[in-house]
Amino acid sequence: MRQPCGNRGTQFAVAIPLALSACSFGGVATVRRVASDRVECEADWALPVADAAVAVASLTAAYLLTIRAQSEGWGPYDFDRDGAIVLGGLGAVTAASAAYGYGEVQGCEQLDHAWRDEQMATDTRRRTREHAQAAAWAATQQAAASARAGDCATVTKLDADVRTLDPDFHATVFVRDVAIARCLGH
Numbered sequence: 001m002r003q004p005c006g007n008r009g010t011q012f013a014v015a016i017p018l019a020l021s022a023c024s025f026g027g028v029a030t031v032r033r034v035a036s037d038r039v040e041c042e043a044d045w046a047l048p049v050a051d052a053a054v055a056v057a058s059l060t061a062a063y064l065l066t067i068r069a070q071s072e073g074w075g076p077y078d079f080d081r082d083g084a085i086v087l088g089g090l091g092a093v094t095a096a097s098a099a100y101g102y103g104e105v106q107g108c109e110q111l112d113h114a115w116r117d118e119q120m121a122t123d124t125r126r127r128t129r130e131h132a133q134a135a136a137w138a139a140t141q142q143a144a145a146s147a148r149a150g151d152c153a154t155v156t157k158l159d160a161d162v163r164t165l166d167p168d169f170h171a172t173v174f175v176r177d178v179a180i181a182r183c184l185g186h
Helices: 008-020 046-072 079-148 152-165 167-172 178-184
Strands: 029-035 038-043
Touching: 038 079, 046 079, 079 152, 079 167, 079 178, 152 167, 152 178
Parallel strands: none
Antiparallel strands: 029 038
16 A cells, blocks of 8 residues: 655655756746847856756656556545656756757857857958058058059059958058159149
């Protein structure tokens, strides 16, 4: 004959997962603002994985207790029935927590990847601009030397090159050189 409420070992076996369940709801991803235009996201897959493991174990145990209780008949104080209800509830809560955790960690990783992609694009734009400025400066030096030597055809060709490389540099530096401006008729 079964005991009406089960033994203490079985009760603790149910109580421990209850105390440790649904960790993802509280501690999966930490998003913090590190600048006015940037957030940093730290995520850990361990909690959603642990929640998923507890959910699977709880739902499996609830199913097995239900099968056993149905085969032996439900009693008014049947621990199998109560345990199946508790474990089923635990499984549902931890499954929801695991799903939430997986979503949060994935979202955090996507945020992190998007920020890194933007950083790479910004760095690429900066390097491209630096190279364009260096090329425009070299062309300006060549144009100034050509203008002083009276070779205005070269200056005209370099005028188009510098304008294409860096329009701002062209407007603020290239055309303001006295010798170049004389060759260009400015």
